[in-house]
Amino acid sequence: MLDHLINVNSEIGKLKVVMVHRPGKEIENFTPEMMHRILFDETPDLWIAQKEHDYFAKVLKDHGTKVLYIEQLAAQSLTSPEIKNRFLERMLNESGYPKGTVHDALKAYLFPMASQKMINTIIAGVRKTDVDLKPVKHSFDDAEHVGYPFYMDPMPNLYFTRDTSACIGNGLSINRMTFPVRRRESLFNDLIIKHHPLFKSQHIPLWRTRNHYHTHIEGGDEEVLNNHVMAIGISQRTSIGAIKGIALRLFKHSHFDTILTVLIPHNHALMHLDTVFTMINYDQFTVYPGILKNNAISTWTITPDGKGGLHYQYDDNLKRALKRVLHLDEIDLIMTGNGDPIVAPREQWNDGTNTLAIAPGVVVTYDRNYVSNLILEKHGLNVITIPSSELSRGRGGPRCMSCPIYREDLKQQ
Numbered sequence: 001m002l003d004h005l006i007n008v009n010s011e012i013g014k015l016k017v018v019m020v021h022r023p024g025k026e027i028e029n030f031t032p033e034m035m036h037r038i039l040f041d042e043t044p045d046l047w048i049a050q051k052e053h054d055y056f057a058k059v060l061k062d063h064g065t066k067v068l069y070i071e072q073l074a075a076q077s078l079t080s081p082e083i084k085n086r087f088l089e090r091m092l093n094e095s096g097y098p099k100g101t102v103h104d105a106l107k108a109y110l111f112p113m114a115s116q117k118m119i120n121t122i123i124a125g126v127r128k129t130d131v132d133l134k135p136v137k138h139s140f141d142d143a144e145h146v147g148y149p150f151y152m153d154p155m156p157n158l159y160f161t162r163d164t165s166a167c168i169g170n171g172l173s174i175n176r177m178t179f180p181v182r183r184r185e186s187l188f189n190d191l192i193i194k195h196h197p198l199f200k201s202q203h204i205p206l207w208r209t210r211n212h213y214h215t216h217i218e219g220g221d222e223e224v225l226n227n228h229v230m231a232i233g234i235s236q237r238t239s240i241g242a243i244k245g246i247a248l249r250l251f252k253h254s255h256f257d258t259i260l261t262v263l264i265p266h267n268h269a270l271m272h273l274d275t276v277f278t279m280i281n282y283d284q285f286t287v288y289p290g291i292l293k294n295n296a297i298s299t300w301t302i303t304p305d306g307k308g309g310l311h312y313q314y315d316d317n318l319k320r321a322l323k324r325v326l327h328l329d330e331i332d333l334i335m336t337g338n339g340d341p342i343v344a345p346r347e348q349w350n351d352g353t354n355t356l357a358i359a360p361g362v363v364v365t366y367d368r369n370y371v372s373n374l375i376l377e378k379h380g381l382n383v384i385t386i387p388s389s390e391l392s393r394g395r396g397g398p399r400c401m402s403c404p405i406y407r408e409d410l411k412q413q
């Protein structure tokens with residue numbers, strides 16, 4: 001049915017195929033002490049989170065979107081014992097066990113499992129008590145980790161499928177994540193793109209791979225505004241070096257010729273551009289007012305300099321910069337929480353700015369952000385709400401929980 005498997009030339013074109021992850025045991029397989037490191041602020045109720053996520057998936061399906069699950073795609077990609085072996089070796093290596101007795105015990109535990117069980121077990125995390133390995137008393141090698149319950153940490157952030165990769169045009173950026181706790185997640189994206197029967201024969205251009213050790217970018221900062229313009233956040237998770245790298249590749253090998261970069265505060269609550277700014281219609285955006293100081297924010301528009309390098313244009317007015325790059329006379333910036341100094345930060349904290357457009361002017365949002373939702377409706381948006389008491393505890397909203405793979409191209413670009 002589709003000319004390309006991957007086709008994302010906007011943030012708002014009708015969403016036809018999306019990749020998500022249904023939260024599993026990993027979101028309850030941690031202690032409060034681990035929370036800060038694993039980028040959670042609370043311990044969610046798994047059963048309710050799953051019900052909420054199923055509702056989210058149903059909303060998408062009811063609106064004509066094919067919903068793919070990353071955990072299933074990953075298992076389906078293990079099409080031979082060699083591929084399974086290679087994948088497991090990489091996973092063990094990046095979990096801290098390139099070789100040795102723990103490596104061997106984990107391999108003996110995981111490899112014989114059926115593919116789906118192995119993937120689910122890796123995502124959920126492997127506790128020391130799961131594995132048949134007697135600890136060596138007073139072992140020097142283990143001294144550092146005595147008392148720590150896991151051999152392999154859980155991956156509770158995997159349901160934010162937005163971040164580990166980003167589909168841009170007909171290609172993909174596979175991301176090296178900033179914090180160690182999320183780094184192994186993109187091994188699944190790498191596996192799927194190389195070995196899943198649907199993807200492997202497609203010659204999908206990779207705008208960026210995960211083999212970058214000094215620069216990083218995450219999908220929450222990568223927004224495709226139209227078929228030649230992107231917005232990228234300069235954030236806690238996305239560095240200048242990564243933006244330059246992806247800009248050079250896109251300008252050389254794709255139809256993208258403009259990147260509007262936006263400098264946002266580097267902190268946990270505003271970790272990605274899409275926690276403070278999303279596109280929801282041809283000329284409408286959500287914005288968290290806390291990022292604007294006297295209405296100003298630093299932006300640089302990057303374009304090719306005509307000599308194989310990059311040209312930067314600074315502007316401290318977001319609206320003006322958007323109008324210029326999108327060739328629009330007017331832009332409607334809709335303030336989270338209607339700009340109220342108490343409501344806006346509260347609703348932003350629960351991802352009131354993080355909307356997922358499933359068609360121009362049609363957005364999925366969390367129901368708890370009722371002030372922001374009402375203001376979106378007043379601005380003419382069709383707002384579809386989903387329950388969010390537990391999903392929101394991981395600090396991500398509907399955009400974060402979705403990796404669009406195919407959007408219908410817009411008639412007007």
Ligand SMILES: NC(=O)NCCC[C@H](N)C(=O)O
Pocket residue numbers: 038039040157160162163182219220221271272274275394395396397399400
């Ligand atoms: N795009 C997004 O903003 N994703 C949300 C990621 C939340 C997750 N707990 C993290 O800190 O990475």
